[in-house]
């Protein structure tokens with residue numbers, strides 16, 4: 001049975017890279033009729049962040065990548081926090097010691113630092129020279145019994161090669177002479193990633209390990225551990241890292257990487273999943289817009305490309321706009337907008353559905369909707385400098401418009417258009433010369449959708465109140 005897993009470390013913001021892996025984990029498991037699990041790799045206590053886990057899980061749920069087992073829902077492979085599995089790691093570390101595939105190393109942090117500097121001086125990139133191997137077994141046992149702190153290190157083979165059979169890359173060979181005697185169990189009793197990941201993946205029966213290519217060299221160590229413990233290896237898939245349009249590695253400093261940021265912008269989860277899928281996969285018919293279900297149906301590793309996927313925010317926003325315009329039903333869009341607004345204290349108002357209709361072709365995110373339509377639901381809508389200047393220059397003209405609009409019955413787009421055309425003609429102006437100041441006064445902007453429809457949607461009260469303020473010179477002051 002296929003079992004995939006995503007194994008985030010709770011160290012900070014929920015990362016785009018986690019979603020990218022989780023998406024393919026999810027799709028592959030679903031397609032194969034298998035399971036997808038979440039495990040929390042929290043053994044690095046120095047980088048542990050207590051809120052991070054909840055935020056990561058919430059982001060996965062938001063994306064619709066529902067896992068079958070995990071820390072908050074339990075499952076057959078509980079516990080799902082590595083910090084709760086320490087006893088297991090000790091048990092297997094002992095087994096590796098007995099097998100002679102690992103050894104105890106008693107160096108103190110200061111000694112290790114000295115060794116590192118020595119090696120560095122000799123131009124060697126490794127951090128440890130394997131000197132702990134020389135310690136006679138009896139002495140090692142005696143010092144351990146006496147309670148002296150030690151780390152357990154892998155006894156990496158001195159020669160030969162280790163092959164990682166990556167499903168996407170074929171066999172990747174590592175020269176054993178270049179492998180270090182990596183720490184498996186630290187002197188604080190916590191395992192390193194290498195020991196924990198191998199034991200947990202094996203015990204859970206993970207069949208397919210998908211992760212970023214930054215772990216490819218670690219995979220050599222993992223292959224050695226699987227071999228030492230006589231366990232069957234999972235299928236390895238090291239996915240390429242997401243890149244910026246300039247091909248630099250996507251990082252917090254070089255772009256947005258937090259899933260919460262995308263959510264906060266009003267990117268739709270299905271659009272983000274769709275876009276992340278395009279970062280590796282292409283549909284047989286070249287279609288760029290597809291649902292998770294369609295992806296599950298069509299997915300194949302043969303159509304997965306390794307060439308550095310470029311994460312382009314503009315393209316994502318374009319795709320998100322397409323979801324808003326073409327994929328979501330309008331009632332569903334209203335529901336999403338209302339939900340998004342509610343989290344920020346913005347409530348739907350009587351004309352909300354019509355404003356949604358008006359804006360739908362013009363927005364690419366949910367946030368953009370609320371930001372660009374603030375003049376419909378709040379009095380403290382932003383006023384651009386150009387709009388303020390235009391209002392300041394148009395007092396008499398706005399006064400006449402106000403007088404005309406006060407008479408308007410019914411207060412409809414058609415009636416407003418007729419009245420304003422008539423007024424413009426009487427003033428000997430072009431319609432635009434009248435409408436632009438109105439737009440500035442009523443919306444605080446010089447660009448909006450059609451003004452007559454906006455007038456109808458604002459209604460007589462707001463229109464009059466705002467124009468009165470504009471005429472009185474207090475426009476934009478709340």
Ligand code: GLU
Pocket residue numbers: 006007008009041197210211212215
């Ligand atoms: N904890 C690792 C990470 O945060 C997981 C790597 C793996 O999937 O093996 O990326």
